[in-house]
Amino acid sequence: MTRPVPLALGCVADDYTGASDLANTLTKAGLRTVQTIGIPADDLALGEADAVVVALKSRSIEPGRAVALSRAADAWLRGRGARHVMFKVCSTFDSTDRGNIGPVLDALRADAGEAVALVTPAFPETGRSVYQGHLFVGAVPLDESPLKDHPLNPMRDSNLVRVLARQSAAPVGLVDVATVARGADAVRARLEALAAEGVGAAIADAIFDADLEILGHAALAHRVSCGASGLGLGLARALASPGAPDPAADVLAEPVGGLSACLAGSCSRATLEQIAAAESLMPVLRLDPERLIGRADGVDAAIAWAGEHLGQGPVLIASSADPEAVRALQARHGVEAAGHAIEGALARLAAALVERGVRRLVVAGGETSGAVVDHLGLRAFRVGPEIAAGVPVLRTASAEPMLLALKSGNFGGRDFFARALDLMR
Ligand SMILES: Nc1ncnc2c1ncn2[C@@H]1O[C@H](COP(=O)(O)OP(=O)(O)O)[C@@H](O)[C@H]1O
Numbered sequence: 001m002t003r004p005v006p007l008a009l010g011c012v013a014d015d016y017t018g019a020s021d022l023a024n025t026l027t028k029a030g031l032r033t034v035q036t037i038g039i040p041a042d043d044l045a046l047g048e049a050d051a052v053v054v055a056l057k058s059r060s061i062e063p064g065r066a067v068a069l070s071r072a073a074d075a076w077l078r079g080r081g082a083r084h085v086m087f088k089v090c091s092t093f094d095s096t097d098r099g100n101i102g103p104v105l106d107a108l109r110a111d112a113g114e115a116v117a118l119v120t121p122a123f124p125e126t127g128r129s130v131y132q133g134h135l136f137v138g139a140v141p142l143d144e145s146p147l148k149d150h151p152l153n154p155m156r157d158s159n160l161v162r163v164l165a166r167q168s169a170a171p172v173g174l175v176d177v178a179t180v181a182r183g184a185d186a187v188r189a190r191l192e193a194l195a196a197e198g199v200g201a202a203i204a205d206a207i208f209d210a211d212l213e214i215l216g217h218a219a220l221a222h223r224v225s226c227g228a229s230g231l232g233l234g235l236a237r238a239l240a241s242p243g244a245p246d247p248a249a250d251v252l253a254e255p256v257g258g259l260s261a262c263l264a265g266s267c268s269r270a271t272l273e274q275i276a277a278a279e280s281l282m283p284v285l286r287l288d289p290e291r292l293i294g295r296a297d298g299v300d301a302a303i304a305w306a307g308e309h310l311g312q313g314p315v316l317i318a319s320s321a322d323p324e325a326v327r328a329l330q331a332r333h334g335v336e337a338a339g340h341a342i343e344g345a346l347a348r349l350a351a352a353l354v355e356r357g358v359r360r361l362v363v364a365g366g367e368t369s370g371a372v373v374d375h376l377g378l379r380a381f382r383v384g385p386e387i388a389a390g391v392p393v394l395r396t397a398s399a400e401p402m403l404l405a406l407k408s409g410n411f412g413g414r415d416f417f418a419r420a421l422d423l424m425r
């Protein structure tokens with residue numbers, strides 16, 4: 001039996017949309033990338049892959065469980081020859097004081113035998129930049145952005161050195177923009193100096209892609225790093241062979257046919273605008289969340305509604321609501337109970353849609369996508385062309401293939417749903 005080619009890069013992502021965002025970036029930079037859902041079976045045939053992104057649903061679960069899953073994913077990737085593993089977190093650093101970024105990174109760093117790990121959620125293409133350790137979303141600090149109202153992890157502090165320190169065992173330091181501007185050797189030297197002071201993680205400033213290229217080179221001197229797609233870009237550019245053929249080219253070569261539908265559980269501002277824009281293009285059903293929590297009649301009614309419309313073209317079904325309505329619902333049912341119940345309802349709805357012939361499915365929301373993909377039992381995707389920054393078309397590797405788009409709540413322009421459906425044929 002021939003031995004598989006060692007992976008150039010391994011990645012552990014803390015949610016499914018985040019994983020496909022990273023897989024998109026790696027693919028665009030020329031790495032042949034496979035996204036798996038959960039830790040793959042030992043004998044998964046990867047084909048010709050340079051990178052594997054293992055998608056976990058570990059962002060908002062109990063920290064001990066997130067650590068265990070991430071360590072197992074890391075061990076699988078190391079077993080496939082990955083020398084460097086990047087832990088993919090959200091570009092808006094979604095987490096709470098309990099974690100899970102700090103506890104997972106502490107564990108992966110200890111397993112890798114590293115004293116310090118470089119951390120940056122910067123992703124300039126989507127407006128995320130880090131300056132003096134403060135995360136900006138577009139022109140505003142994180143704590144003034146819509147992320148301050150996230151249903152599961154409201155982000156109320158833009159100073160990431162402070163945010164990560166609250167959830168890490170070791171002190172957290174800073175690699176500032178002036179050091180990054182001096183190049184990869186200066187960044188490596190700064191990391192060594194921080195490690196000598198006992199610092200376990202270093203937030204690195206990055207404003208432009210060029211900064212991330214420097215950080216990617218510097219990070220490869222270590223066995224583990226942590227960041228969002230921007231760091232993936234830096235790592236991929238440092239690893240990809242120049243002039244490699246486009247790895248996304250053949251994913252849409254064969255149409256999958258079938259019906260198409262969109263589901264939205266994201267309450268992010270971008271998604272709310274995209275749903276409003278879709279209303280002039282396709283039938284939109286706005287779910288009453290009270291009928292999804294502890295009851296099944298909301299899902300049954302939505303399935304019946306979809307049955308009437310699906311034959312005529314795509315439909316969109318959304319539980320999404322504005323921050324005030326989200327807070328009111330959470331006050332009545334609890335944050336986690338409300339979130340999980342709605343995710344579960346949308347997942348059951350997705351399964352019913354697939355049963356009725358949907359083969360092209362767009363899902364908005366990270367946790368929502370996780371619930372849907374799990375419920376559908378999908379295990380691995382090939383990564384196709386980009387719909388919008390951070391969102392590729394995914395193709396299942398199954399005998400009866402499906403096309404999916406898993407959209408992070410914050411991503412995409414107003415016309416996202418139309419663009420996705422146009423590409424997914
Ligand atoms: N109307 C609603 N009220 C409260 N929570 C909701 C509502 N609709 C969806 N949710 C929950 O909000 C969370 C949105 O998270 P997610 O799907 O990750 O979206 P995003 O990518 O925007 O963060 C999910 O847990 C979802 O079930």
Ligand SMILES: O=C(O)[C@@H](O)C(=O)COP(=O)(O)O
Nearest residue numbers: 017018021090091366408409
């Ligand atoms: O890095 C990002 O912003 C995304 O890849 C991501 O992880 C977003 O998370 P969700 O909004 O929960 O999809």
